[in-house]
Amino acid sequence: MSMEVIIEAKNLGKTYKRGRSEVVHALDDINLKLYEAEMILLYGPSGSGKSTLLNVLSGLDNPTTGTIKFSGDDITEFNQKQLTDLRRNDVGFVFQAWELIDNLTAVENVEAPMYPESVPSNVLRTDAITLLRRLDLLDREYHYPKEMSGGEQQRVALARALIKRPKVIFADEPTGNLDSETGHLIMRLLKTVCRQGTAIIIATHDEELREYADRIIRLHDGKMTEERV
Amino acid sequence: MGKIRVLKKSIKFTVRSKRRFIVFLLIFAIVSSFVTFFINDIDTLQTDLYLEQKGLILNQRNEFSVFNNQSTRLLNEILDIKASGGLEAVENYAVSRYADLDAGLRIFSLDVKNPWMNADVNPSLIQQGKYPSTANEIMVPTGSFYFKSTSNNVAIKSDIVVGQVLEFFDGTDLIELTVVGTFDTSKMTQINVDVKEKLWIFLHDTTYDSMLDLYNIDEDASYTYSMSFVVPGLILSETTYQAINDLNDGIKVILSENNTDSYGIWASQAEFLPLEDSVKKATNTLVSLGFAVIGGIILSIMLSYLISRFRRREIAVLKALGYSNGSVRTTLVGEVLTTSISGFFVGMTLVQGILFYTSDFKFDNLLRWVAFLASFGIIVLITLPGIFLISRKILGVSPSEAFRDK
Numbered sequence: 001m002s003m004e005v006i007i008e009a010k011n012l013g014k015t016y017k018r019g020r021s022e023v024v025h026a027l028d029d030i031n032l033k034l035y036e037a038e039m040i041l042l043y044g045p046s047g048s049g050k051s052t053l054l055n056v057l058s059g060l061d062n063p064t065t066g067t068i069k070f071s072g073d074d075i076t077e078f079n080q081k082q083l084t085d086l087r088r089n090d091v092g093f094v095f096q097a098w099e100l101i102d103n104l105t106a107v108e109n110v111e112a113p114m115y116p117e118s119v120p121s122n123v124l125r126t127d128a129i130t131l132l133r134r135l136d137l138l139d140r141e142y143h144y145p146k147e148m149s150g151g152e153q154q155r156v157a158l159a160r161a162l163i164k165r166p167k168v169i170f171a172d173e174p175t176g177n178l179d180s181e182t183g184h185l186i187m188r189l190l191k192t193v194c195r196q197g198t199a200i201i202i203a204t205h206d207e208e209l210r211e212y213a214d215r216i217i218r219l220h221d222g223k224m225t226e227e228r229v
Numbered sequence: 230m231g232k233i234r235v236l237k238k239s240i241k242f243t244v245r246s247k248r249r250f251i252v253f254l255l256i257f258a259i260v261s262s263f264v265t266f267f268i269n270d271i272d273t274l275q276t277d278l279y280l281e282q283k284g285l286i287l288n289q290r291n292e293f294s295v296f297n298n299q300s301t302r303l304l305n306e307i308l309d310i311k312a313s314g315g316l317e318a319v320e321n322y323a324v325s326r327y328a329d330l331d332a333g334l335r336i337f338s339l340d341v342k343n344p345w346m347n348a349d350v351n352p353s354l355i356q357q358g359k360y361p362s363t364a365n366e367i368m369v370p371t372g373s374f375y376f377k378s379t380s381n382n383v384a385i386k387s388d389i390v391v392g393q394v395l396e397f398f399d400g401t402d403l404i405e406l407t408v409v410g411t412f413d414t415s416k417m418t419q420i421n422v423d424v425k426e427k428l429w430i431f432l433h434d435t436t437y438d439s440m441l442d443l444y445n446i447d448e449d450a451s452y453t454y455s456m457s458f459v460v461p462g463l464i465l466s467e468t469t470y471q472a473i474n475d476l477n478d479g480i481k482v483i484l485s486e487n488n489t490d491s492y493g494i495w496a497s498q499a500e501f502l503p504l505e506d507s508v509k510k511a512t513n514t515l516v517s518l519g520f521a522v523i524g525g526i527i528l529s530i531m532l533s534y535l536i537s538r539f540r541r542r543e544i545a546v547l548k549a550l551g552y553s554n555g556s557v558r559t560t561l562v563g564e565v566l567t568t569s570i571s572g573f574f575v576g577m578t579l580v581q582g583i584l585f586y587t588s589d590f591k592f593d594n595l596l597r598w599v600a601f602l603a604s605f606g607i608i609v610l611i612t613l614p615g616i617f618l619i620s621r622k623i624l625g626v627s628p629s630e631a632f633r634d635k
Contacts, residue, residue, distance in 0.1 A: 060549060060629040081553070087628070088551025099546045103245040108238075113550040115238055116231040164551070 003035035005069075006167050006199045007057055012066035014052055014222070026052040027063065028222040034168065034201060039194045039212060042203040044219035050203035051172060053219065057201065058091050058170045059083045071167065088113070092161030092198075094190075096173035098153040100145040100160075106152075107132060107141040110159045131159040135189060151182035158189060162198075169193070171202040175209065187212045235556055239563030250568060253532050257572020257608070258579060260525040264611075265580050265604040267518035271511075283320075283469055284346070285476050287456040287495045300324065300454045303492040306483050307458065307476075319476070321459040323347065326437060328453065329427075330444040333384065336430045338437035339368075346457040350412050350431055358391045358410030361433055367395070368410040368431040395430075399443050406432065454493075465511060470504045525611035532568065533615030536561055537622035541630065548628035554620075561619045565612055573608045577601065 012030035015023050026049045034040060034057075044050050055061035057068060059075050068075050075086060100109045110128040132141050135155040145153050154174060161169050171190065175183030183206065191212050194200045202209070210216060218225045243250055287303075308319055323346035327337040339347055344360035356371050369389050391411060397404045414429075432440070460476060462469030484495055537544070540561075547557050 055629045060627070084548075084551060084553045087549060091551075093549050095546070099542070101242075101543060101546070103242045112547075113552075115235050116552060116556040118231055121234065160550070 003037060004071075005033050006036055006071060007032070007034040008069040009033075009057060010067050010069075012053075012056065012063050012068065014049075014056060014061070015064045025222045027056065030066070030222075030224050032057075032217070032224070034199050036167070036199050037194055037197050038214045039191065039200045039202070040215045040217055041209060041213035042201060042217050042219065043205070043207075044203075045205075048219040049222040050219055052222075054170045054172055054201065054203055058093070058168070059086050088116075089164065090167045092164060092166035092169040094154070094157050094161050094169060094171040094174045096176040098145070098150075098157040098177075100153055100156055102145055105142045105144055106137060106148065106156045109145070109156055110163055113160060113164055127163055128159070131162055132156075135159050149182075150178050151185060154178060154182075154186050155189065158186065158193075162193060166198060168199045168201065171200065173204055174202060175204065175206055180208070183209070232556070232559055235559045236563045239560040240567045242560075243564040243567040249535075250571075253528075253568045254572045254575060256528055257525075257569050258575035260521060260528060260611075261573040261576025261604065261608055262579050263521040264518065264525065264607050265576060265600060267514055267521055268603045268607065269580075269600040270514045271518065283459045283462065283464055283473060285458045285460075285473055285480070287454075287458075287480065289453050289455070289493060289495055299493045300456070303483070303495065304456060306492075307456075307480055319458050320461040321346065323457045325349075325455045325457075326453065327455065328437075328441065328446060330440060330446060333427055334430070335427050336432060336437055336440050338434045339431050341433055343457075344431075346459065347431065347455070349455070354412040354414075356411050356413050358408070361409055361431065364433045364436045365404075365406055366409040366433070367406045367436075368412060369408050370414040370429055371411045397440070397443055402443055404436070404439055404443055406430065406436070465504065465508050467504065522607060522611060525608065526614050529565065529569065529612045529615035530618055533561075533565055533618045533622075536564060537619050541622075541626055544623060544626045545628050545630035548626065554623055557623050558620055561623070562616050565615050565619065566609075569608055569612045573605060577604075 009030055009032045012027055012032070013025070014027040015025050018024050030053065042050050042053065052061070056063045059068075059070070059078065063076060066076070070086065070090065075083065078086065101112065104112060107125070107128045110131055111124050114124050114127075129138070129141060132138055135158060137152060137155055137159070140148055140152055140156075145156070148156070154177075158174075169190070174190070175186055178186065187209055190200055190202070202213075215226065304322070304324060308322070321343055323340040323343045325338050325340065325347045327335060329335050337347065337349060339350075339361060341362065344350070350360075350368060355368075358368070361367055389408060389411070391408050393408045395406045395408070397406070458476060460469060460472040462472060480495075484492060544557055544561075547560070548554075552560075
């Protein structure tokens with residue numbers, strides 16, 4: 001069965017100016033394809049360009065050179081509105097520090113990405129509750145982030161990413177602030193989501209997570225090497 | 230639907246940030262109270278000044294002695310002094326009649342086109358409601374009154390409120406009058422009668438005649454008059470001030486050259502507040518209002534700055550989740566407006582409470598709608614610089630900041 005290519009990056013480069021004259025090549029000639037239902041783990045030391053690559057692939061930042069096709073459309077040509085639409089409809093994010101909104105309950109955090117959408121509130125609430133149930137968080141739905149453990153907060157963050165049914169989830173160190181057991185729990189959940197068709201790309205330092213990857217990409221000084229699992 | 234839901238949610242979330250919400254709400258409440266007090270002052274000052282600086286009021290000195298034709302003659306003479314007094318025209322004038330129908334009842338006619346020119350109920354005296362605009366609508370003083378019977382001197386004490394209907398019935402004809410406005414008698418100086426000894430009713434010219442008929446009062450024998458004139462020009466301008474003085478002098482000349490047989494005995498409201506004092510009074514209030522508004526603007530900018538600075542990461546996350554700049558702005562503007570408008574209503578409650586406990590007349594001596602609405606408008610305007618700041622800050626936040634380490 002041939003898998004659809006979700007993201008295709010060609011000759012991707014990103015340079016920054018540091019100080020007056022120093023030029024930093026954060027990404028250098030990156031070529032990458034991400035398929036549906038595929039999980040890629042992105043390894044590299046701090047400053048190797050992992051976060052920059054996530055930003056660029058997800059349309060949060062523009063590359064200096066190269067093209068990125070997202071479901072066939074070159075997003076480097078997109079204007080701000082198109083990029084916002086892309087993030088709203090096709091992309092989900094999971095952050096290292098979860099980044100839940102403190103004043104929202106778990107279920108409201110899950111619903112939050114959909115608030116600007118024209119989805120009836122009762123339908124939205126049903127979807128959010130269903131997701132929380134799938135992630136075994138039903139009894140925490142009306143709890144605030146401060147009342148939940150790190151693992152629970154990360155599961156809420158995952159539910160928030162999933163409510164839009166995105167084509168791709170970008171995760172930046174999703175297990176970085178969790179103990180090993182909870183980290184594996186989150187990875188198993190991500191793997192389940194991935195098997196259901198969502199492509200996932202994860203930036204991490206944790207070599208223990210290799211077992212979940214379909215492919216591993218290593219970044220060093222902005223250059224990419226790829227290894228099959 | 231989406232934007233409205235974002236706004237609704239932002240209101241809910243604002244209230245949940247209890248500490249910040251309460252602190253800023255209280256500060257906004259205090260600013261709102263000051264703004265409202267000053268607006269109320271200006272509202273009163275404006276209407277007082279209008280009559281003080283542009284208007285001249287004539288009252289009879291001896292009741293029951295002036296007849297209809299005398300007043301008309303005097304009025305025509307006064308209008309003619311525009312040439313001799315250097316006035317282009319009297320801009321506006323009104324003649325009001327009043328009569329005692331009974332020991333306990335006095336009625337006043339209102340010129341329906343210019344009811345505010347009646348010397349006894351100028352706009353600054355209105356406490357609740359409005360001027361009568363139809364034949365069966367009336368204005369009355371605030372609070373309670375005594376209605377004294379002529380035959381046995383028994384007095385009925387009663388409270389009177391807006392919406393109340395008074396019925397006058399002589400066995401054949403019935404006149405129903407609805408109270409649509411109340412005014413404050415404590416500031417009235419024109420007619421030196423203790424209002425608590427009589428029921429005063431201000432009504433439409435035609436209803437005034439109907440009431441005279443109902444009580445079988447001889448019109449010529451019972452009429453007394455009050456006249457009000459307004460001259461053209463700006464309030465607080467030297468020219469206008471001079472014009473009204475000229476008019477006053479002109480009237481004094483007419484009255485001094487004639488006797489009561491021709492014109493009756495009239496007194497003009499000759500003692501004006503000097504122009505300089507009026508300007509000083511108005512300037513002081515405006516300066517105070519200016520300080521309150523500046524304070525409010527600083528507060529709104531401070532709140533907006535705090536929201537946009539300390540919630541920068543949250544803004545980045547919302548953008549990463551697919552919120553447009555407009556949606557993020559709606560969320561944050563909703564917070565600022567919720568805080569400022571809630572503060573306004575708390576401030577209003579404070580002002581109403583202070584007015585209630587410092588007033589002689591319970592329940593009635595409350596803020597006028599015009600002052601309330603003007604204050605509300607100013608509070609909303611005060612928040613605009615903060616909203617502008619938030620909009621600018623939002624544009625400067627990149628969604629990629631959500632990925633950076635804290």
